[in-house]
Every structure is written in structure tokens, then in C-alpha cells.
Amino acid sequence: MTGGGASPFGRGMADVTRGNAPSCGTSEPDKRRLRSASQMQCPRQGNTAGVAQTRLAERRTMEVIVRKLFVGIPLLIALIAIGAIQALAHDQRKAVHQVVVPQEDRFTPFAVTIQAGDSVRWVNNDTDDHTVVSDDAFNTAGHQGTNQLLASGRAIVLRFNHPGTFVYYCRFHAHLDSANQPVAPGPEGGIQDANGNFGTPMSGVVTVLPHGGD
Ligand SMILES: [Cu+2]
Structure with missing residues (x-):
């Protein structure tokens, strides 16, 4: 193996090991058996951009959910606290x-x-x-x-x-x-x-x- 961390399979394999082209439908052992970078080309290379977009959309959805939780949970706690205080005040009026x-x-x-x-x-x-x-x-x-x-x-x-x-x-x-x-x-x-x-x-x-x- 040459220095500098270069993969013996070339750039294509390095991309695969980084998980950049998982949509080819090729299992990990199969990928290892492939001998050249050209063999690593996904027949549906055009899907890579689509996958990236989907992931971006998923990430944004998760961010929105997390943001809503950050607002919603404190709001819920505040409402529960207000209810408890009102119940306590109501009890205190019962002299x-x-x-x-x-x-x-x-x-x-x-x-x-x-x-x-x-x-x-x-x-x-x-x-x-x-x-x-x-x-x-x-x-x-x-x-x-x-x-x-x-x-x-x-x-x-x-x-x-x-x-x-x-x-x-x-x-x-x-x-x-x-x-x-x-x-x-x-x-x-x-x-x-x-x-x-x-x-x-x-x-x-x-x-x-x-x-x-x-
Ligand atoms: Cu008496």
C-alpha cells in the first residue's frame, strides 16, 4: 500500500468506504471484490444528487421537529405549572x-x-x-x-x-x-x-x- 492513506482501489473505493455511494445496491463484500474504480461506478449515478437532497430534506425536517420540541416542552411545563398554582390558590381560598x-x-x-x-x-x-x-x-x-x-x-x-x-x-x-x-x-x-x-x-x-x- 502506498503512503498518504491512498486506497489501493483508487478514489472510487475511497468514496465508497466513506459511504458516499451506497445506493448502487452493491453489498459491502461485493464492493471489496470489485477490482477497479470503473467497476465501482454506480449504474444509477444520477441518483446520488437525489439521495443528498433527500438527506438534506430529512435533516431539515428533524431540525424543525427539534426546534418545535424546544419551544413546545417549556410551554407545556409552563402550562402545567400555571394549572398547579391555580389549583393551589383555589385550595387556599377554602379557609x-x-x-x-x-x-x-x-x-x-x-x-x-x-x-x-x-x-x-x-x-x-x-x-x-x-x-x-x-x-x-x-x-x-x-x-x-x-x-x-x-x-x-x-x-x-x-x-x-x-x-x-x-x-x-x-x-x-x-x-x-x-x-x-x-x-x-x-x-x-x-x-x-x-x-x-x-x-x-x-x-x-x-x-x-x-x-x-x-
Ligand atoms: Cu364542654
Whole structure:
């Protein structure tokens, strides 16, 4: 073999090994068997330009696809992110309202007004246990039959999805009379403390407005 990287088969073979004339329909072993450059001439030499054009067109198509992906994927990610933020904002509008039992037998505030989808969280800051029991004669906001212990230092949460009223009381510190009105237990319907205060029935009401209402 001569130096300079020249092919013993001449320029034609060098072109073949570079893959410049693959459209002749000649397999690689066949090509090796060919003895002269003239034998390497493809009978359809005119197709070479066509092949090159086809490849150029394919390459351009691929470039267009890649370019579209570069634009499309970030756009898709941005749309997903916007959707997630909107969903989060929508959830955040569903507020949690707090009702506290201070160091005495009452719910404060007595009345809370919320929107459908909101939640109420009862927190017991008292040393005594209390309960949240629904007064179903007046309960139109769901959660009928609620009877939950609100232990000292604990909290419970109810979510209200339906407009209406949720009237409730603590069965340890109130009971319902024949008209379903909460009445404080103890002497003459009151709870007597050291100051002679008989207290009031431990009760409250949640008013649930339709979502978006004032
Ligand atoms: Cu109580």
C-alpha cells in the first residue's frame, strides 16, 4: 500500500468506504471484490444528487421537529405549572376557621360564618375535656350525628361542603330540652362556679354560605 492513506482501489473505493455511494445496491463484500474504480461506478449515478437532497430534506425536517420540541416542552411545563398554582390558590381560598374553648366552658366565637368548602377547627385550650355534638333538629349543613370528643389540648376539624347551619353543643356542659334548645346542666340549668355564676349552655353555630357568597 502506498503512503498518504491512498486506497489501493483508487478514489472510487475511497468514496465508497466513506459511504458516499451506497445506493448502487452493491453489498459491502461485493464492493471489496470489485477490482477497479470503473467497476465501482454506480449504474444509477444520477441518483446520488437525489439521495443528498433527500438527506438534506430529512435533516431539515428533524431540525424543525427539534426546534418545535424546544419551544413546545417549556410551554407545556409552563402550562402545567400555571394549572398547579391555580389549583393551589383555589385550595387556599377554602379557609379554615377556628373556634376556641378557652379556660372555661364555652365555644368562642359562639357563631362563625363560612363558605361551602371551608373547614372549622375546634381547639380545646381548657384543662377539661369537651365535645362537639350536632343538634340535628337544626342541622342543615351536613355532618348529622356528629358526636366527637374534644379532649383537653386537642383539636378536631370538620369540613362543610353544603350550605346551611350546623348547630352544636357540648354534651358535658349542655343538653337539649324538649324543643331541642341547648340548656346548661347543673342547678336551674346553669353551671355554678366559685362566684355563683351558673353559666350558659355550651353551644355554638356554624352558618355555611354557598361558595362565593358574602
Ligand atoms: Cu364542654
